[in-house]
Amino acid sequence: MKKELPERFKDYKNVWVVVEIERGRVHPVSWELMGEGRKLADRLGVQLCAVVLGPKAASTKAAVKQTYHYGADVCYICEDAALTDYRNAPYTEILTDLVNKHKPEILLLGATPLGRDLAGSVATTLGTGLTADSTELRIDDDNSLAATRPTFGGTLLCTIYTLNFRPQMATVRPRVFAMPEADTTRAGRMVWESLRMKEEDIVTKILEFVADNTSSEANLAYADIVVAGGMGLQNEANFRHVKRLAQVLGGDYGCSRPVVQKGWLPAERQIGQTGNTIRPRLYIAAGISGAIQHRVGVEGADLIVAINTDPDAKIFEFAHLGVVADALTVLPALSDAFARRLRAPALAS
Amino acid sequence: MNILVCIKQVPDSAQIRVHPVTNTIMRQGVPTIINPYDLFALEEAMRLRDEYGGQVTVLCMGPPMAEDALRRALGLGADRAVLITDRRFAGSDTLATSFALATALGKIAEERAIDIVFTGKQTIDGDTAQVGPGIARRMGLNQLTYVSAIDSLDMGRRSIVVRRRSEGGVQVLRSALPCLITMLEDSNVVRRGSIQDMLRAARAPVTIWSAEEAGVEDPLKCGLRGSPTVVKRVFAPSPREESAEMVTVEGKDPARIGEAIIDLIFARDPKLEVALTATAS
Ligand SMILES: Cc1cc2nc3c(=O)[nH]c(=O)nc-3n(C[C@H](O)[C@H](O)[C@H](O)COP(=O)(O)OP(=O)(O)OC[C@H]3O[C@@H](n4cnc5c(N)ncnc54)[C@H](O)[C@@H]3O)c2cc1C
Ligand SMILES: Cc1cc2nc3c(=O)[nH]c(=O)nc-3n(C[C@H](O)[C@H](O)[C@H](O)COP(=O)(O)OP(=O)(O)OC[C@H]3O[C@@H](n4cnc5c(N)ncnc54)[C@H](O)[C@@H]3O)c2cc1C
Known part of the structure; x- marks a missing residue:
């Protein structure tokens, strides 16, 4: 396939990130994308632009301000009551309009329920390519976007291009890229646009929002310390050892997929290809064999510690520290030892 | 009710092997299955049919051997199966896939208007979750993704209330038919087919359409040539x-x-x- 961009796409310029706001809260994946988008824009010598869609509200204004802190030069803003909660029709309409009017060459969204729902519609409307769940974004020598993503559950990687169409679209999962530092001194340009669609034209209505009652629990994907257990823990009751260590360390806990399939822990605790991607500072994996589908979800961790009875377990190929031992005795011992150590300096001072 | 369910035949990816020297995927001898996520869509479609009447048609784009997947769906209780298969579909990305499927759905709708199109949340091989939204957009269907439950359906008013998984909670949405629903996994318990269905499935005809028979007028929109994305390199992680x-x-x-x-x-x-x-x- 030849790379030959049709004339009508030649003035497509700049890197765009769609900022995902649900119920007034910006999803951190948007800032992670801004961090990566900044690098792409610098490499291309173009501007980084954010798209902020939402109601006329303080939370929308706050999000706009933050886009500059995370690297945006320009922010495209549409404030409309019809954009209060995410719905496919009005969001697709406004984002498609913005793209057709301002012509970005790269358009990035989070691979979240919102981002995947919206990106699929917008790419189809524009007739352009969309690479899903990218784990690496790079600018090629000819300035086109090379998006790499895992395939077949992470056994292989493939690099995908959108050669002859613009914008080049990609989604990226939360936690694949690191959170950039905010620079609160930065500011930028604002461009307002309005939604052509009226509430009467929107078929789908929101009757209610039922918040998950996990507000007290930390968000696994964003936890600094994660302790996880696999089939090596043998039964549901033994997960108390995992939860206790997580608690002692002030972290969160998770598991491998078969644990969810057994019904020992709920699906939102799953880590890996078809679960959460995590990037903690410390990841402790107990009784997990380290299958590729698990590995792809934890590779961003700074320090991986594996406890497994099998010296040949795959997990020792990518863990930083390993111990061949029974997790059922080591986990409680580790919790006790940590509890002692962390208390000791406080007592001494 | 006229309900359509899109199902994809996929390799049972737990058994996929990669050639250690050439790094290519070894598909030979790898068993194929119905994409597991699509079974929840099929189950939900059959549940609605059992309650409201009508028929469930399963639709697949794939090579001739994908007929197996459709027969398995008939064995689970689907009423009718359509396979669209053509060399010109080979190498389709999600844009070209949603084009081919939406075209065939349009042809099916000529006989009788479609009320609901179901798809799975995503596949286990391509894993993009983009085909459902692509079909909805092309056909102008109300798009309802990540649905965990259908709360109510009013065929008189043609209105539907669903629960949609979103960040930090569930949206309860009221929308209208015709719509496209992508069903979340574990949202129902997939039935085992009855003996009668299994026996029927073995003999039941599967409608097989070429691109032309499916209603494709512009073959340039299909397959590799209709795909804006290009896979340039496949390699093993270092x-x-x-x-x-x-x-x-x-x-x-x-x-x-x-x-x-x-x-x-x-x-x-x-x-x-x-x-x-x-x-x-
Ligand atoms: C399409 C697809 C997607 C998938 N997605 C995911 C995903 O997102 N996340 C995921 O995790 N998996 C996923 N999997 C499954 C994955 O392939 C593995 O099957 C799974 O990760 C294995 O889980 P496990 O390590 O807990 O269990 P096992 O592979 O059974 O390993 C158990 C381990 O525990 C060790 N052990 C036993 N007893 C003890 C003990 N007392 N103390 C310490 N160690 C002990 C054993 O030596 C062994 O290594 C996916 C698979 C497919 C096909
Ligand atoms: C490793 C790999 C990576 C890929 N990456 C990309 C990419 O980033 N972008 C891109 O545009 N294409 C990509 N493709 C191509 C893409 O997989 C194909 O277009 C495929 O035909 C449909 O996409 P999907 O498997 O991701 O389906 P999804 O969008 O995940 O499927 C959602 C639902 O649509 C229905 N459906 C999907 N395919 C069919 C079918 N053939 N017949 C009937 N129903 C179906 C099913 O109900 C399914 O549950 C990739 C393919 C591979 C093998």
């Missing part, structure tokens, strides 16, 4: 340089193992010790 540093403790005393692990963790990340003791005190 292994990490060194393998894990192993904790070795004489004897098997868990307490000593625990202490040794902590020493090594703090040796590698001294700031973590400071941070942890600060929050603990």
Whole structure:
């Protein structure tokens, strides 16, 4: 396939990130994308632009301000009551309009329920390519976007291009890229646009929002310390050892997929290809064999510690520290030892 | 009700092997299955049919052998099956796939208007979750993704209420038919086919359409040529340089193992010790 961009796409310029706001809260994946988008824009010598869609509200204004802190030069803003909660029709309409009017060459969204729902519609409307769940974004020598993503559950990687169409679209999962530092001194340009669609034209209505009652629990994907257990823990009751260590360390806990399939822990605790991607500072994996589908979800961790009875377990190929031992005795011992150590300096001072 | 369910035949990816030298995927002998996520869509479609009447048609784009997947769906209780298969579909990305499927759906709708199109949340091979939204957009259907439950359906008013998984909670949405629903996994319990359905499936005709028969007018929109994305390189992830540093403790005393692990963790990340003791005190 030849790379030959049709004339009508030649003035497509700049890197765009769609900022995902649900119920007034910006999803951190948007800032992670801004961090990566900044690098792409610098490499291309173009501007980084954010798209902020939402109601006329303080939370929308706050999000706009933050886009500059995370690297945006320009922010495209549409404030409309019809954009209060995410719905496919009005969001697709406004984002498609913005793209057709301002012509970005790269358009990035989070691979979240919102981002995947919206990106699929917008790419189809524009007739352009969309690479899903990218784990690496790079600018090629000819300035086109090379998006790499895992395939077949992470056994292989493939690099995908959108050669002859613009914008080049990609989604990226939360936690694949690191959170950039905010620079609160930065500011930028604002461009307002309005939604052509009226509430009467929107078929789908929101009757209610039922918040998950996990507000007290930390968000696994964003936890600094994660302790996880696999089939090596043998039964549901033994997960108390995992939860206790997580608690002692002030972290969160998770598991491998078969644990969810057994019904020992709920699906939102799953880590890996078809679960959460995590990037903690410390990841402790107990009784997990380290299958590729698990590995792809934890590779961003700074320090991986594996406890497994099998010296040949795959997990020792990518863990930083390993111990061949029974997790059922080591986990409680580790919790006790940590509890002692962390208390000791406080007592001494 | 006229309900359509899109199902994809996929390799049973737990058994996929990669050639150690050429890094290519070895598909030979890999068993194929109905994409597991699509079974929840099929189940939900059959549940609605059982309650409201009508028929469930399963639609698949794939090579001739994908007929197997459709027969399995008939065995589970689908009423009718359509396979669109053509060399010109080969190499389709999601844009070209949604074009081909939407075209065939349009042709099916000529006989009788479609009320609901179901798809799975995503596949286990391509894993993009983009085909459902693509079909909805092309056909102008109300798009309802990540649906965990259908709360109610009013065929008189043609209105539907669903629960949609979103960030931090569930949206309860009221929308209208015709719509496209992508069904979340584990949202229902997939039935086993009855003996009658299994017997029927073995003999039932599967409608097989070429691109032309499916209603495709512009073959340039299909397959590789209709796909804006191009896969340039497929490669194996590079292994990490060194393998894990192993904790070795004489004897098997868990307490000593625990202490040794902590020493090594703090040796590698001294700031973590400071941070942890600060929050603990
Ligand atoms: C399409 C697809 C997607 C998938 N997605 C995911 C995903 O997102 N996340 C995921 O995790 N998996 C996923 N999997 C499954 C994955 O392939 C593995 O099957 C799974 O990760 C294995 O889980 P496990 O390590 O807990 O269990 P096992 O592979 O059974 O390993 C158990 C381990 O525990 C060890 N052990 C036993 N007893 C003890 C003990 N007392 N103390 C210490 N160690 C002990 C054993 O030596 C063994 O290594 C996916 C698979 C497919 C096909
Ligand atoms: C490793 C790999 C990576 C790929 N990456 C991309 C990419 O980033 N972008 C891109 O545009 N294409 C990509 N493709 C191509 C894409 O997989 C194909 O277009 C495929 O035909 C449909 O996409 P999907 O498997 O991701 O389906 P999804 O969009 O995940 O499927 C959602 C639902 O649509 C229905 N459906 C999907 N395919 C069919 C079918 N053939 N017949 C009937 N129903 C179906 C099913 O109900 C399914 O549950 C990739 C393919 C591979 C093998």
